[in-house]
Amino acid sequence: MATDSDVATQRILTDVWREVLQSDRFGPDDNFFDLGGTSLEAVVVVARLNLELGTDVSGIGLFERPTIRAMTGLLRETEQPARAAQEARRRGELRRSLGSARRGAGDER
Numbered sequence: 001m002a003t004d005s006d007v008a009t010q011r012i013l014t015d016v017w018r019e020v021l022q023s024d025r026f027g028p029d030d031n032f033f034d035l036g037g038t039s040l041e042a043v044v045v046v047a048r049l050n051l052e053l054g055t056d057v058s059g060i061g062l063f064e065r066p067t068i069r070a071m072t073g074l075l076r077e078t079e080q081p082a083r084a085a086q087e088a089r090r091r092g093e094l095r096r097s098l099g100s101a102r103r104g105a106g107d108e109r
Contacts, residue, residue, distance in 0.1 A: 006072050009053065013068045016048050028068040039063075049075065
């Protein structure tokens with residue numbers, strides 16, 4: 001059963017595919033490449049999805065899972081690790097920022 005998150009992800013995937021393929025004649029189980037998608041367009045799709053969804057899917061993601069339904073599963077699998085990595089980067093930036101502020105405050109004394 002699809003979750004609300006899966007439905008939202010499928011909508012985004014559908015929008016990106018529609019734009020890249022310049023067609024809306026496909027369903028969730030149609031193969032991107034059978035619909036005329038090229039390898040360059042696949043890379044564009046993955047880059048757009050990573051940007052819009054905050055995921056970290058590799059450039060071969062669409063080659064491995066070439067349907068909207070399969071790609072939704074891949075994005076779900078990568079969503080948690082990507083969020084954890086973003087949170088870790090944010091914490092690291094915060095620590096560096098606090099360290100700089102402390103050093104700066106020490107210089108003012």
